[in-house]
Amino acid sequence: MTLIPTLSETISRARTDMRMGLPVVIGDHLAAAVETLAPERARAMQAAGQAVLAITDWRAATLKARVYDGDLARIVVPEGADPGWMRALADPSGDLMTPMKGPLQSARGGDVSAHRAAIGLAKSAQLLPAVLVVPIDTPPPGLTRLAPGPALAQLATEAAMADVAAARLPLLSAENSRLHIFRPDDGAAEHYAVEIGDPPRDAPVLTRLHSACFTGDVLGSLKCDCGPQLHAALNAMGTEGRGVLLYLNQEGRGIGLANKMRAYALQNQGFDTVEANHRLGFEDDERDFRIGAGILRRMGFGAVRLMTNNPRKVAMLEGHGIRVAARVPLIVPPNRFNQGYLAVKAAKSGHLL
Numbered sequence: 001m002t003l004i005p006t007l008s009e010t011i012s013r014a015r016t017d018m019r020m021g022l023p024v025v026i027g028d029h030l031a032a033a034v035e036t037l038a039p040e041r042a043r044a045m046q047a048a049g050q051a052v053l054a055i056t057d058w059r060a061a062t063l064k065a066r067v068y069d070g071d072l073a074r075i076v077v078p079e080g081a082d083p084g085w086m087r088a089l090a091d092p093s094g095d096l097m098t099p100m101k102g103p104l105q106s107a108r109g110g111d112v113s114a115h116r117a118a119i120g121l122a123k124s125a126q127l128l129p130a131v132l133v134v135p136i137d138t139p140p141p142g143l144t145r146l147a148p149g150p151a152l153a154q155l156a157t158e159a160a161m162a163d164v165a166a167a168r169l170p171l172l173s174a175e176n177s178r179l180h181i182f183r184p185d186d187g188a189a190e191h192y193a194v195e196i197g198d199p200p201r202d203a204p205v206l207t208r209l210h211s212a213c214f215t216g217d218v219l220g221s222l223k224c225d226c227g228p229q230l231h232a233a234l235n236a237m238g239t240e241g242r243g244v245l246l247y248l249n250q251e252g253r254g255i256g257l258a259n260k261m262r263a264y265a266l267q268n269q270g271f272d273t274v275e276a277n278h279r280l281g282f283e284d285d286e287r288d289f290r291i292g293a294g295i296l297r298r299m300g301f302g303a304v305r306l307m308t309n310n311p312r313k314v315a316m317l318e319g320h321g322i323r324v325a326a327r328v329p330l331i332v333p334p335n336r337f338n339q340g341y342l343a344v345k346a347a348k349s350g351h352l353l
Contacts, residue, residue: 007146007154012187014144014151015125024121025145028137031118034083034090034130042083042132051077051134052107053086054115059130059281063089063101068108072115076105077132090130092279093262096269113148120155124188126256129281158290158320159184161191161298169194173231174238182295189249193295194234197242204325206243207304208233209292209313211250214257223264224341228332233307236328244301246292253277254286272344284349289316296322309351 005013014024023032023045030045034053037045045051052074055065060073067073075089088094089101118131139145161182169179171194180193199205210233216226230245237243252260259280266276274284293316296304303323306314307330314324331353334342345351 007150008157008186010144010146011121011124011151011154014121014146015187017144018122018125018127023132023143024118025136025139025143026114026117026121026151027146027148028135029114029118030134030136030139030143031114031121032132033122033125033127034086034132035122035128037083037086037132039083042086045132045134046077046081049135051132052115053077053089054112054119054131054133055089056119056129056281058278058283059090059092060106062092062095062279063104065102065104066106066108068106069112069115072112072119074107074112074115074133076107086130086132090128090281091262093265095279113152117146117148117151117155120152123255123282123286124155126259128259128262154186157186158288158294159186159188161185161291161294163298164190171196171234171238173234174241176241180299182298184291191249191291191295192247193299194245194247195299196234196237196244197240199242199244199301201300201302204303204305204323205301206237206240206307206328207296207301208237208243208245208307208330209248209289209317210245211248211253211287214251215260222335222337224338225332225334229330232330232332236307244296244299244304246295248287248291250287250291253284254288255280255282272348273341274344274348285312289313290320293317293320293322309345309353311350311352 017024018033021036021038023030057067057071060067065073115133119129122129122131164181164183166178166180169177171177174196176197178195182191213226215221216224217230251257263276303325305326305328306324307328318324346353
């Protein structure tokens with residue numbers, strides 16, 4: 001261990017820089033998230049060379065832009081285009097009001113690893129996956145610098161979890177409970193584990209992987225089934241006298257609360273959950289369930305009875321060393337506000353409802 005930042009620590013810096021509107025250097029390119037980029041910085045970047053807007057193939061499909069690079073497109077930024085033009089391409093909130101945003105010219109040929117790393121970095125910062133990218137010979141001093149290949153590999157690496165604190169926390173559903181706080185080594189958000197009773201480590205434990213939902217868990221939103229599922233799982237574990245509920249900070253299927261609200265606004269325009277995510281430039285589900293497997297291993301569990309309606313969670317856990325002895329359905333009554341949401345979960349996301 002030295003005083004020089006590791007690659008993971010440098011990526012954490014770069015993630016913060018993007019959230020604050022600072023460009024980062026990736027290989028021989030400058031890259032900045034369109035969502036947070038100030039006009040004066042955008043102009044300075046455009047003056048450095050031919051700028052392109054890197055967007056995902058999902059966003060490009062909405063914009064009817066040509067995709068030459070597999071999972072991303074590079075839209076040539078016209079001379080004189082301002083951040084407002086870029087944000088209109090990045091943010092779908094105005095698509096129905098101004099559907100024609102072209103003609104758009106897509107760049108083709110050449111190495112796109114820097115562009116791909118920049119989009120991955122923006123996603124990890126829970127920003128819209130749209131990045132202004134400009135080739136540069138001599139980067140300005142003081143900017144965070146990354147090599148694109150190692151950055152992409154590190155972004156795909158499973159974070160190691162440290163159990164940093166735990167204390168007894170009596171709950172309504174189970175008085176004999178402890179709350180564990182886990183901190184990933186990549187500088188991302190902490191995750192929590194509620195351990196009910198004293199479950200043995202040599203037998204499958206009743207387990208729930210629950211993704212954070214501020215709107216449902218805290219505010220009681222009727223648009224989803226998250227809050228009722230959370231409390232139903234805790235009640236089941238309390239009744240049994242033992243269990244583990246992992247509360248993973250992956251709001252909005254991993255896209256963050258701000259983007260989740262953008263998705264809700266698109267749903268109000270008539271798009272379903274999956275369509276809204278795609279229009280924003282995200283996959284159906286951006287969550288990383290390896291986090292859950294890592295926490296379970298850290299706690300000493302190797303087998304679970306998993307409370308879920310999502311077969312993907314079962315596959316992800318089993319693919320990362322946690323045996324799923326049984327899938328325990330977690331069905332809660334629908335309401336008139338979430339019936340469509342649940343139907344899309346079943347039809348497009350494969351949930352067993």
